[in-house]
Amino acid sequence: MEQTQLTNSLQTYFNRLGHDIDLSILTLPVEVHSLSKGDYLFQQGDVASNFYFLSTGLVRYVSVSDEGKEFTQSFVKGPSVIGSTKSMVTKSKASFGIQALEESIVLSYPWTAFYEQMREDKNFLEFYVKLLERIFISKEERESAFMKHSAERRYLDFCVAFPELKDTIQQQQIASYIGITPVALSRIRQKLKLC
Amino acid sequence: MEQTQLTNSLQTYFNRLGHDIDLSILTLPVEVHSLSKGDYLFQQGDVASNFYFLSTGLVRYVSVSDEGKEFTQSFVKGPSVIGSTKSMVTKSKASFGIQALEESIVLSYPWTAFYEQMREDKNFLEFYVKLLERIFISKEERESAFMKHSAERRYLDFCVAFPELKDTIQQQQIASYIGITPVALSRIRQKLKLC
DNA sequence: GATATCGCTTAACTTAGGTTAATTCCTTTC
DNA sequence: GAAAGGAATTAACCTAAGTTAAGCGATATC
Numbered sequence: 001m002e003q004t005q006l007t008n009s010l011q012t013y014f015n016r017l018g019h020d021i022d023l024s025i026l027t028l029p030v031e032v033h034s035l036s037k038g039d040y041l042f043q044q045g046d047v048a049s050n051f052y053f054l055s056t057g058l059v060r061y062v063s064v065s066d067e068g069k070e071f072t073q074s075f076v077k078g079p080s081v082i083g084s085t086k087s088m089v090t091k092s093k094a095s096f097g098i099q100a101l102e103e104s105i106v107l108s109y110p111w112t113a114f115y116e117q118m119r120e121d122k123n124f125l126e127f128y129v130k131l132l133e134r135i136f137i138s139k140e141e142r143e144s145a146f147m148k149h150s151a152e153r154r155y156l157d158f159c160v161a162f163p164e165l166k167d168t169i170q171q172q173q174i175a176s177y178i179g180i181t182p183v184a185l186s187r188i189r190q191k192l193k194l195c
Numbered sequence: 196m197e198q199t200q201l202t203n204s205l206q207t208y209f210n211r212l213g214h215d216i217d218l219s220i221l222t223l224p225v226e227v228h229s230l231s232k233g234d235y236l237f238q239q240g241d242v243a244s245n246f247y248f249l250s251t252g253l254v255r256y257v258s259v260s261d262e263g264k265e266f267t268q269s270f271v272k273g274p275s276v277i278g279s280t281k282s283m284v285t286k287s288k289a290s291f292g293i294q295a296l297e298e299s300i301v302l303s304y305p306w307t308a309f310y311e312q313m314r315e316d317k318n319f320l321e322f323y324v325k326l327l328e329r330i331f332i333s334k335e336e337r338e339s340a341f342m343k344h345s346a347e348r349r350y351l352d353f354c355v356a357f358p359e360l361k362d363t364i365q366q367q368q369i370a371s372y373i374g375i376t377p378v379a380l381s382r383i384r385q386k387l388k389l390c
Numbered sequence: 391g392a393t394a395t396c397g398c399t400t401a402a403c404t405t406a407g408g409t410t411a412a413t414t415c416c417t418t419t420c
Numbered sequence: 421g422a423a424a425g426g427a428a429t430t431a432a433c434c435t436a437a438g439t440t441a442a443g444c445g446a447t448a449t450c
Contacts (some may be wrong), residue, residue, distance in 0.1 A: 065343040073338065088330045095339050124322040132327035139334050141269065144290050146261040146341065147374060151437075171398070172305045179342060184437050186399055346407075364427065379407050381429055 006030050008137055009055040010107055013079045019127040031108045035059075035100035041082075043097040048087045050108040051115075054078035057104020058165075060173065065095035072177040074142075075165060078104065081131055100167060146179065152188050154178040201225050205302055208274045214287040214322040221312055223286065225288035226303045230254075230295035236277075239294040243282045245303040246310075252299020253360075255368065257338035267372040269337075270360060273299065276326055296364060349373040349381050 007023050007030050014021040019097040031050075033041060035057065044063055060083060061073040073096055076082050087094040088111045118124040145154060155178050159166050166174075175185040202218050202225050209216040227244075228236060230252065237243040249271060256268040268291055271277050277360055282289040283306045313319040340349060350373055354361050361369075370380035 063339060063342070071342040073342075084335075085328060086335055089328050089332070095335065096440060119317075119321065122314075122317055122320065125317065125324065126314065128324055129327065131319060132324065133280060133284050133429080134329060136327060136331050136334070137284070140279075140281055140290065140333065143334065143338060144258060147258070147266040147268075148264075166416090180436095183396075187384065187437085190399080373408095377428075378407060378409080378430090382407085385429080 003030060006032060007107065009105075010053045011080060011122065013130070014127060017130075019123050019130075021121060021123050021127060025121070026109070026114070028109050028113055028117065031104040035104040035106060037100055037102055039060050041098040041100070041106055042094060044095060045093045046086050046087075046095045046097070047091055048084065048098075049091045049111050050088065050110045052081065052083040052098075053107045054080050054082045055105040055107055057100055057106075058102045059098050059100050059104060060177075061096045062099050062141065062176070070176050072173055073177065074138075075101070075162060075169075075177070082106070085132070086134070086138075113137075151178055151180045151184065152192070155185065155188055156192075198225060201227055202302065204270065204274060204300075205248045208248070209322060212322065212325075214267075214325075215319050216316060220316070221304070223304050223308055223312065228301040228303065230299040230301060232295055233299055234295045236293040236295070237279075237289060238302055239275040239290060240288050241282075241292070243279050243289045243293075244286045244306050245283065246306050246389075247276065247278040247293075247300045249275050249277045249301055250300040252295055252301075254293050254295050254299060255372075256291045257294055257371070265371050266374065267368055269333075270296070270357060270364075270372070277301070280327070280330070322342070325388050345370055346373055346375045346379065349389070350380065350383055351387075362380060 004024065007026075011021075011023050014023070041052065041059065054076060056078045058075065058077050061082075063071050063073060067069065082098060084094040084096065084098075086092060091112075112156050118128075145157060149157065155174070158174060158178055167178060171185055171189075172182040175182045176187070180188075199219065206216075206218050209218070216226060225378060230236060236247065236254065251273045253270065253272050255270050258266050258268060261264065279289040279291065281287060313323075340352060344352065350369070353369060353373055366380055366384075367377040370377045373380070375383075
């Protein structure tokens, strides 16, 4: 398939957000990843120094503790830029993996080469600034929720924030997102039913 | 005092980080905040849409829950850019306040006007990108530590990460940083002493 | 169509950490 | 130097959530 056809969805994404970015200046080959439900784009511990664009689908960021417990850091629905900023920028091992929860299509470029070419475009820099601001703000809000609210409240907040996920993904994944065990979530749901 | 003299420390900060940014293009007046120990630069709930530069001193980001419990999100030593990205970018109320833990000097510019002028400078955009990347990565690591480690481990990590703070700030502030009560921290320290 | 397998629930028990309060120790302040 | 307030410790008690395990539907596999 032609490069421009493949990158169409990314170009559209930029345009929709109001950023006048021309991808055709890139001399880099884009890579296409087709993920089935359950597949990992990359695993925790991999060096994932790519710029990833989730064209369609749904993924979760999942990190595993030394004791083997899974924790879901976030859910992301396409179209959206995804990936580990840390791994991308510092070429270090990612502290989480990205797993598809549905059939998903992901485009990627090696970050360093991509940034070297795109940084010439002030519009791209401004897009990237806005992207970082956005993901930072959402992390700020999540941290605050974790510190300030109980697990029960975090569950209720989740249901409001992701109404479409509430009934489509597994409860254990919701539990790992709000930072408790599936058993504890089941108890909370039981208690809420009674109210 | 002259504008250029006031902004000297910020100019030096940019230069040290290797960013060729010329502040003298700014037609904006800089504001200087002189904080005593305990003073707030801004409080949670204020709209703090300024670009703040902590020239010298030490601050903490502190948020308070509905029940009145304090939580310290981070400690920052000058020289460093500080502030609430969310409040700055979206002109919304800050979800935390910034409190000086020592005598501190802070410079500030209103963000919108500052960004409008500085965005013309690609070097500034790249500095701002690097700044966002850095604070994002540190948030990513903190989130991970919170999910993966016990309070005891988080205390030990704190001692390694902030050796100079360990003995200079109050234990209740350390406790609020690692997300437990002062009583619980005291218990942990007691237990560690026995080992 | 029988049988694993997986996700969820429920129960019983354990544990980390919260709550309250008393005690001591240190600073301030007058 | 006495008094008062704040910080840390310690103890007793409580609660939310973790752990383990049994049971129960679903769905998938042969």
